[in-house]
Amino acid sequence: xxxxxxxxxxxxxxxxxxxxxxxxxxxxxxxxxxxxxxxxxxxxxxxxxxxxxxxxxxxxxxxxxxxxxxxxxxxxxxxxxxxxxxxxxxxxxxxxxxxxxxxxxxxxxxxxxxxxxxxxxxxxxxxxxxxxxxxxxxxxxxxxxxxxxxxxxxxxxxxxxxxxxxxxxxxxxxxxxxxxxxxxxxxxxxxxxxxxxxxxxxxxxxxxxxxxxxxxxxxxxxxxxxxxxxxxxxxxxxxxxxxxxxxxxxxxxxxxxxxxxxxxxxxxxxxxxxxxxxxxxxxxxxxxxxxxxxxxxxxxxxxxxxxxxxxxxxxxxxxxxxxxxxxxxxxxxxxxxxxxxxxxxxxxxxxxxxxxxxxxxxxxxxxxxxxxxxxxxxxxxxxxxxxxxxxxxxxxxxxxxxxxxxxxxxxxxxxxxxxxxxxxxxxxxxxxxxxxxxxxxxxxxxxxxxxxxxxxxxxxxxxxx
Amino acid sequence: xxxxxxxxxxxxxxxxxxxxxxxxxxxxxxxxxxxxxxxxxxxxxxxxxxxxxxxxxxxxxxxxxxxxxxxxxxxxxxxxxxxxxxxxxxxxxxxxxxxxxxxxxxxxxxxxxxxxxxxxxxxxxxxxxxxxxxxxxxxxxxxxxxxxxxxxxxxxxxxxxxxxxxxxxxxxxxxxxxxxxxxxxxxxxxxxxxxxxxxxxxxxxxxxxxxxxxxxxxxxxxxxxxxxxxxxxxxxxxxxxxxxxxxxxxxxxxxxxxxxxxxxxxxxxxxxxxxxxxxxxxxxxxxxxxxxxxxxxxxxxxxxxxxxxxxxxxxxxxxxxxxxxxxxxxxxxxxxxxxxxxxxxxxxxxxxxxxxxxxxxxxxxxxxxxxxxxxxxxxxxxxxxxxxxxxxxxxxxxxxxxxxxxxxxxxxxxxxxxxxxxxxxxxxxxxxxxxxxxxxxxxxxxxxxxxxxxxxxxxxxxxxx
Numbered sequence: 001x002x003x004x005x006x007x008x009x010x011x012x013x014x015x016x017x018x019x020x021x022x023x024x025x026x027x028x029x030x031x032x033x034x035x036x037x038x039x040x041x042x043x044x045x046x047x048x049x050x051x052x053x054x055x056x057x058x059x060x061x062x063x064x065x066x067x068x069x070x071x072x073x074x075x076x077x078x079x080x081x082x083x084x085x086x087x088x089x090x091x092x093x094x095x096x097x098x099x100x101x102x103x104x105x106x107x108x109x110x111x112x113x114x115x116x117x118x119x120x121x122x123x124x125x126x127x128x129x130x131x132x133x134x135x136x137x138x139x140x141x142x143x144x145x146x147x148x149x150x151x152x153x154x155x156x157x158x159x160x161x162x163x164x165x166x167x168x169x170x171x172x173x174x175x176x177x178x179x180x181x182x183x184x185x186x187x188x189x190x191x192x193x194x195x196x197x198x199x200x201x202x203x204x205x206x207x208x209x210x211x212x213x214x215x216x217x218x219x220x221x222x223x224x225x226x227x228x229x230x231x232x233x234x235x236x237x238x239x240x241x242x243x244x245x246x247x248x249x250x251x252x253x254x255x256x257x258x259x260x261x262x263x264x265x266x267x268x269x270x271x272x273x274x275x276x277x278x279x280x281x282x283x284x285x286x287x288x289x290x291x292x293x294x295x296x297x298x299x300x301x302x303x304x305x306x307x308x309x310x311x312x313x314x315x316x317x318x319x320x321x322x323x324x325x326x327x328x329x330x331x332x333x334x335x336x337x338x339x340x341x342x343x344x345x346x347x348x349x350x351x352x353x354x355x356x357x358x359x360x361x362x363x364x365x366x367x368x369x370x371x372x373x374x375x376x377x378x379x380x381x382x383x384x385x386x387x388x389x390x391x392x393x394x395x396x397x398x399x400x401x402x403x404x405x406x407x408x409x410x411x412x413x414x415x416x417x418x419x420x421x422x423x424x425x426x427x428x429x430x431x432x433x434x435x436x437x438x439x440x441x442x443x444x445x446x447x448x449x450x451x452x453x454x455x456x457x458x459x460x461x462x463x464x465x
Numbered sequence: 466x467x468x469x470x471x472x473x474x475x476x477x478x479x480x481x482x483x484x485x486x487x488x489x490x491x492x493x494x495x496x497x498x499x500x501x502x503x504x505x506x507x508x509x510x511x512x513x514x515x516x517x518x519x520x521x522x523x524x525x526x527x528x529x530x531x532x533x534x535x536x537x538x539x540x541x542x543x544x545x546x547x548x549x550x551x552x553x554x555x556x557x558x559x560x561x562x563x564x565x566x567x568x569x570x571x572x573x574x575x576x577x578x579x580x581x582x583x584x585x586x587x588x589x590x591x592x593x594x595x596x597x598x599x600x601x602x603x604x605x606x607x608x609x610x611x612x613x614x615x616x617x618x619x620x621x622x623x624x625x626x627x628x629x630x631x632x633x634x635x636x637x638x639x640x641x642x643x644x645x646x647x648x649x650x651x652x653x654x655x656x657x658x659x660x661x662x663x664x665x666x667x668x669x670x671x672x673x674x675x676x677x678x679x680x681x682x683x684x685x686x687x688x689x690x691x692x693x694x695x696x697x698x699x700x701x702x703x704x705x706x707x708x709x710x711x712x713x714x715x716x717x718x719x720x721x722x723x724x725x726x727x728x729x730x731x732x733x734x735x736x737x738x739x740x741x742x743x744x745x746x747x748x749x750x751x752x753x754x755x756x757x758x759x760x761x762x763x764x765x766x767x768x769x770x771x772x773x774x775x776x777x778x779x780x781x782x783x784x785x786x787x788x789x790x791x792x793x794x795x796x797x798x799x800x801x802x803x804x805x806x807x808x809x810x811x812x813x814x815x816x817x818x819x820x821x822x823x824x825x826x827x828x829x830x831x832x833x834x835x836x837x838x839x840x841x842x843x844x845x846x847x848x849x850x851x852x853x854x855x856x857x858x859x860x861x862x863x864x865x866x867x868x869x870x871x872x873x874x875x876x877x878x879x880x881x882x883x884x885x886x887x888x889x890x891x892x893x894x895x896x897x898x899x900x901x902x903x904x905x906x907x908x909x910x911x912x913x914x915x916x917x918x919x920x921x922x923x924x925x926x927x928x929x930x
Binding site for chain 1: 479480482484487488491492494495496497498499500501502503504507508510511515516517518519520522529530531532533534535537538540541542543544545547548549550551552556557558559560561562564565568569571572576589590591592593596597600603614615616617618619620621624625626637638639641642643644645646647648649650651652653693694747749750755756757759774776777779780785786787794795796797798799803806807809810811812813814815816878884886888889
């Protein structure tokens with residue numbers, strides 16, 4: 001790195017190298033030779049060749065996606081988990097790991113105010129949690145029609161092409177993956193339009209249900225608490241009403257959002273969440289714990305029985321000890337509960353709330369600030385700690401605004417001193433700021449806005465506007 | 466622990482506590498209070514309350530399942546990955562992580578002698594790798610029938626109830642999970658009988674295909690290289706022949722076994738493996754790297770395109786950089802490539818071979834030894850580093866042998882000084898010894914056998930036999 005890289009005001013948050021340069025640096029690492037290397041030499045090699053190309057998520061100028069450097073408590077737990085490498089499936093391989101996971105799951109249900117029959121299991125990621133939740137929905141729908149989905153498959157439904165899952169138009173693409181993998185196909189996903197704040201529109205939801213009447217079988221409504229594009233929280237009450245009416249499963253994809261249920265100031269957004277049949281939550285998105293750390297909650301613990309497969313040498317039905325491996329497909333699973341438990345005990349629940357609050361407030365303050373700036377156009381009111389906006393300098397024709405946002409994004413990416421993302425909302429290109437790390441302050445976000453202004457000025461000069 | 470726990474000859478490999486006792490110890494850990502705890506105090510609490518209940522996989526007397534303490538190189542890589550917590554999905558969050566994963570995948574294809582168009586992706590575990598492999602098989606079958614599985618789902622097949630996947634009768638239950646989740650149902654799995662060494666019987670495979678002719682549509686044959694019950698390796702050539710004949714996908718579930726392809730002495734077992742359309746491999750089973758670390762190989766890299774979903778803010782089709790997140794559903798993924806690369810470079814490929822060889826040879830030697838012992842009955846010839854056997858003392862009626870194996874297993878479990886597993890093969894209960902850790906020697910296995918003899922004598926006394 002040259003001198004300017006160490007500029008105090010905006011140090012690089014990664015090398016900024018292009019793919020060819022990164023590949024050239026990494027090549028010796030994947031040169032798998034017969035002879036080995038001393039640990040010290042290997043460590044130096046990794047520090048020199050790999051580390052510069054890793055993104056510093058702890059820098060306040062990193063605000064593009066859901067990533068962070070683990071909290072000290074999580075790191076303590078993570079290192080212990082790494083050292084012991086417990087395969088948390090059943091008692092025979094990890095009595096402590098198994099029991100910790102079970103008890104952590106129960107404690108989480110209480111912490112989040114879920115019902116008395118609720119239960120939790122650790123998953124690898126929100127994508128597989130969503131997949132499993134929709135599988136459970138399908139399974140229940142099959143039971144009501146008198147057959148066992150696990151044996152018969154989707155062909156047991158009289159007309160599988162009628163199966164439908166309603167989601168917000170802004171729902172995460174993991175639901176598309178789920179629909180694909182579950183054999184329903186993406187045609188089963190019916191998008192419900194969103195309102196001005198990009199939450200699922202309750203009137204549109206009712207209309208969609210009405211339109212589908214007699215033509216499709218709605219087996220589930222998958223609402224989102226914290227959409228990936230704008231962190232909008234779909235209101236649960238209208239979803240609950242529809243699910244009751246048509247007998248559908250209520251899934252809540254709260255992978256990113258559920259953490260905020262712990263903040264009293266956010267509680268109204270989560271009204272009714274505890275009535276969801278299943279909830280996906282990713283502590284690895286904003287709880288300070290390393291990847292992988294994901295949780296699937298169900299309202300009724302017996303729902304997990306639909307997942308169980310008993311074996312002869314493993315997961316034996318006759319074994320009396322608790323067995324978290326019966327609640328999801330994987331038989332090899334890491335001790336994710338340990339870093340989560342360690343962080344919650346180290347920070348305390350109140351400390352965790354403060355951790356979430358910092359960046360959350362920074363985004364609120366940013367939204368207020370932007371309201372007074374004529375050259376900035378927020379794309380929505382922020383429900384949680386994420387804001388999409390457009391830079392709209394006076395004199396730039398609206399037809400060229402998409403181009404301007406792309407220019408700003410591309411320049412920032414090449415500079416490697418900040419990280420923001422870009423997205424499309426309806427027909428508009430927007431810049432997307434995500435505040436996850438506790439280090440992300442209003443000032444840091446404001447500096448990014450100011451820098452975007454400078455880049456917009458550069459573009460106008462280049463374009464003669 | 467009392468004094469006898471520290472007996473040099475057979476120290477405990479975990480506390481041996483029952484579920485209630487473990488739960489009582491762990492309770493304060495999951496007591497999520499508002500106030501936090503200093504790190505030091507938390508660390509002491511974890512050492513005192515959790516660690517005694519974790520199993521010491523590094524002890525030679527641990528030989529029940531596929532677990533080990535990570536190698537030093539893996540730990541170096543794992544700690545670096547933990548500290549940086551890179552979300553390896555696309556360039557924006559981890560240029561170094563993305564490129565390392567891509568290059569590691571290519572290097573692994575070369576290391577294992579796969580074809581020039583082969584490609585790899587990291588998965589969370591073998592279960593999801595198997596699920597994805599069978600999804601790809603279904604997708605290809607749909608393409609041949611002229612429709613897009615991703616859109617239409619299984620109902621696009623004229624008669625989805627005819628879809629069939631052939632597996633060995635000893636195949637892992639993750640294939641049952643896959644059949645369930647993919648909407649095919651377990652009825653789609655057709656078990657093929659095994660031979661005396663519990664490999665898929667090639668004559669029975671041909672017979673099964675003949676029997677199904679005109680009644681079922683065989684879309685895939687899923688062979689296993691290293692079954693979980695006996696580590697038997699199904700021969701690939703007859704599977705390849707069937708797949709060519711009926712146009713089926715050849716999936717090889719080599720989650721446990723593939724590592725041994727690197728040993729020249731095991732190479733004959735893997736003849737034809739490189740012709741598999743997809744291969745599941747779990748480095749976290751015997752390569753010295755921590756959970757999660759799993760790989761899915763495909764013979765043709767373009768097969769991964771069937772998995773891709775492009776988004777507006779993420780996985781954008783227009784982004785030019787490599788993106789491993791387009792090869793599987795999860796959008797949040799850990800830097801599994803790093804501990805794997807670090808181990809392979811630290812040990813060297815030859816060092817890794819030696820790591821695998823130690824316990825492999827110990828099991829071979831055990832099998833030879835047992836052949837000369839009239840009170841021991843090996844259940845199969847070991848293909849890899851796993852052996853099932855029965856303790857058969859003279860004078861015990863064969864009708865009571867199952868009971869004896871269960872007694873031995875239960876006693877060993879309660880003693881907590883060794884770990885072996887128990888299984889059923891056809892109608893017989895067997896003890897199952899798995900040698901994964903480099904520390905597992907013939908002597909350690911032999912001591913377990915001798916101890917089983919002592920326990921058998923106890924049982925005979927108790928039973929008056």
